[in-house]
Amino acid sequence: MSRTAAKSAIDNAPPTAHFAVIPFNETSVPIQDFTDNHIRVKDVIDTVQAIPNRGTCLYDATFDAIQRLEAQISSPQERRAIILFTDGQDQLTVGSDEPCSTHTYSEVITAARPSANISVITPIHTIGIYNQSEAELNVGELRNMAAETGAFSAIGNQSNLNNLFQEIIAGLNSQLLASGQVFPQQGDNQAVLTIKLRNVDTPISATFNFFSNKNYDLPPPPVATAISNFQYNAAANTYTLSLSVGSSETVRQLIINVWDVRGGTQVSSDQIFENPNGTLVVEIDGSNLEAGRAYSIHVQAINQEEFLILDEEGNTLLTEREFTHDPPLSVEFTIQAVTPDFENGFFFIDLDVPEAGRVQTYEGFIVDDSTGSKIHDFGPTLFTGDRIQEQLPDAIRLAEEPSSYRVTVYLLTADQQRSEFTYEDFKPIPPEPPGFFTRVFAALSANPLYLGIIALIVLGVGGVLALRGRKKKEQEPVIVRPPVDKSIVLPAGLHDQEMLLGRQNVSPDEEEFLTPPPPKPDSTGSQAKLHLKVVQTNGATLEKTVDSFPFVIGREGSNLDISGDQRISRKHVQFTRQASGFFVTDLGGVNGTFLEDQKLPPNTPIPLGQNKIVRLSSQTHIEVEPVA
Numbered sequence: 001m002s003r004t005a006a007k008s009a010i011d012n013a014p015p016t017a018h019f020a021v022i023p024f025n026e027t028s029v030p031i032q033d034f035t036d037n038h039i040r041v042k043d044v045i046d047t048v049q050a051i052p053n054r055g056t057c058l059y060d061a062t063f064d065a066i067q068r069l070e071a072q073i074s075s076p077q078e079r080r081a082i083i084l085f086t087d088g089q090d091q092l093t094v095g096s097d098e099p100c101s102t103h104t105y106s107e108v109i110t111a112a113r114p115s116a117n118i119s120v121i122t123p124i125h126t127i128g129i130y131n132q133s134e135a136e137l138n139v140g141e142l143r144n145m146a147a148e149t150g151a152f153s154a155i156g157n158q159s160n161l162n163n164l165f166q167e168i169i170a171g172l173n174s175q176l177l178a179s180g181q182v183f184p185q186q187g188d189n190q191a192v193l194t195i196k197l198r199n200v201d202t203p204i205s206a207t208f209n210f211f212s213n214k215n216y217d218l219p220p221p222p223v224a225t226a227i228s229n230f231q232y233n234a235a236a237n238t239y240t241l242s243l244s245v246g247s248s249e250t251v252r253q254l255i256i257n258v259w260d261v262r263g264g265t266q267v268s269s270d271q272i273f274e275n276p277n278g279t280l281v282v283e284i285d286g287s288n289l290e291a292g293r294a295y296s297i298h299v300q301a302i303n304q305e306e307f308l309i310l311d312e313e314g315n316t317l318l319t320e321r322e323f324t325h326d327p328p329l330s331v332e333f334t335i336q337a338v339t340p341d342f343e344n345g346f347f348f349i350d351l352d353v354p355e356a357g358r359v360q361t362y363e364g365f366i367v368d369d370s371t372g373s374k375i376h377d378f379g380p381t382l383f384t385g386d387r388i389q390e391q392l393p394d395a396i397r398l399a400e401e402p403s404s405y406r407v408t409v410y411l412l413t414a415d416q417q418r419s420e421f422t423y424e425d426f427k428p429i430p431p432e433p434p435g436f437f438t439r440v441f442a443a444l445s446a447n448p449l450y451l452g453i454i455a456l457i458v459l460g461v462g463g464v465l466a467l468r469g470r471k472k473k474e475q476e477p478v479i480v481r482p483p484v485d486k487s488i489v490l491p492a493g494l495h496d497q498e499m500l501l502g503r504q505n506v507s508p509d510e511e512e513f514l515t516p517p518p519p520k521p522d523s524t525g526s527q528a529k530l531h532l533k534v535v536q537t538n539g540a541t542l543e544k545t546v547d548s549f550p551f552v553i554g555r556e557g558s559n560l561d562i563s564g565d566q567r568i569s570r571k572h573v574q575f576t577r578q579a580s581g582f583f584v585t586d587l588g589g590v591n592g593t594f595l596e597d598q599k600l601p602p603n604t605p606i607p608l609g610q611n612k613i614v615r616l617s618s619q620t621h622i623e624v625e626p627v628a
Helices: 002-011 038-045 058-072 105-112 139-148 156-172 436-446 446-476 506-513
Strands: 017-019 032-035 080-084 123-128 153-157 187-196 204-214 223-231 238-246 251-261 271-274 278-284 293-303 319-325 334-341 346-352 358-367 374-382 387-391 405-413 418-426 529-536 541-546 551-554 573-578 582-588 613-615 620-627
Touching: 002 038, 002 187, 002 346, 017 038, 017 058, 032 038, 032 058, 058 080, 058 105, 080 139, 080 319, 105 139, 123 156, 123 582, 139 153, 153 156, 223 319, 238 293, 238 319, 251 278, 271 278, 319 374, 334 405, 334 418, 346 405, 374 387, 374 620, 529 573, 582 620
Parallel strands: 080 123, 123 153
Antiparallel strands: 017 032, 187 204, 223 238, 238 278, 251 271, 251 293, 293 319, 334 346, 346 387, 358 374, 358 405, 405 418, 529 541, 529 620, 551 573, 573 582, 613 620
16 A cells, blocks of 8 residues: 555656655665656565564664765755655664664754755655554654654555655645846845746745855856767767757866666766867767667766756756667678689688678688788678689798698678688698609790700601611611410310310410409408597587498488488488498588588599598588498
């Protein structure tokens, strides 16, 4: 019932009123600091729970509330009030004579009245509720506390609780606070305050005198601010805006911050500009903002007297600009392999880009791991597919020894979203240098004239030698040599090797003919097996030792099915065993197969050799190991 009454009172309060909620027993701890978000305050009130058999430190809680209220007030002219709601007296336990508070009633009244630190009085409105009789409360002190601070007091039982709250709120709404700017001359001055009441024709006027110790000049026009050129930089995730400031000479500090519209909380630290000029360019970091959420930019100013500057309607918020943080999403991708082509002077980068259609251009660079220096830049270039071809840099093409490199690629979308991936293990192996004759042939091929001259010289020398040999042969006597017959005459009916094997007497020539060549050894052995270990990035593994070939691996309908990776084809790769060893064949899937970092040509058996890794996708690879 008390929570309902308190929330009803908040609904009837002025919309600009700020509330704080401070429950108390032996201690007082605020559960909601001052805010004009009335919905938030009512939600917090619903969380307050009474704790039985605890003390009621009434004066400590009131004294603490006065201090907190004074710290909240930025201008001494602002209206303020404390509503003290209690159902007991200041005592440690019900019926005890021992006080709970360390502060006294007199200290509370002194803190609420004007002093050197507090320029105006702080009204303490008191609401006391009882179950059976007023004796449960210290009614006299509650009423005196309100009277001595210019406030209202309401006492009643539980059934009348809602009316008690409404009585206090009605009293608050009936109070009027008049404020205005005057520019008096030094000495005594006289002013007239006139109030026009609703539905009353005759205004109420009062004349009063006041003293000024100096002359006051008319101020410049009021400060006015305006936001323009509000833009979002997706690449830097920042907002920029232009802020114009009128009468900037009266502004000591300009304060700009960002608030969450729905939560009513400040989400960025204050940006403070000292003595701003007429136009400012402000940058706001978007890293703390949540995508799809509404935010508001607040602009406030402090004058030379260190008070918040009010606009013409009396608001401290000079300018507000709402926006929704809706940054475009970047494209995720991975580099599957980087392959050099020393023969043609290129290198290839194979990418896995699920949203390739969003990519507009690419660029990147290569870093030598041994020195940490950049050796090559490429791009920006129009993105045409998931295989990038670039010129092989001279530092790699002309290297005599293998080295390790890092390849970084950036993908840029049409909405300026930039994605990055670095391939850490690019280890190109330079080809063996060509031999002497290969270099000579390459040099002659590059100079056809020299090749023609050498050919003429060779032909000339050969012709001279042939002519001399012919003349010498004509001069030598002819020696007739008897023929040597080494042919084998087979008897009738012996037409093949098998029939010769039945003969008892075999000549040496026949024995050489009949001796079969030695069999070609099987390097794998007839019982050689292949151990396969399937490894996926989600942590799943699958192991199998294969002794029957061919053996097919795919997503479904294969000798071994791998689930959970849509990049694997239904029948993706095949392992076979031949006399010369084990072979691996890519079966023509869309994403291909890689032996270590080398992409396999489709439907072509490739020797497994000493390689240990067969990759089917960026998520799945197979560790292979021959088993005797």
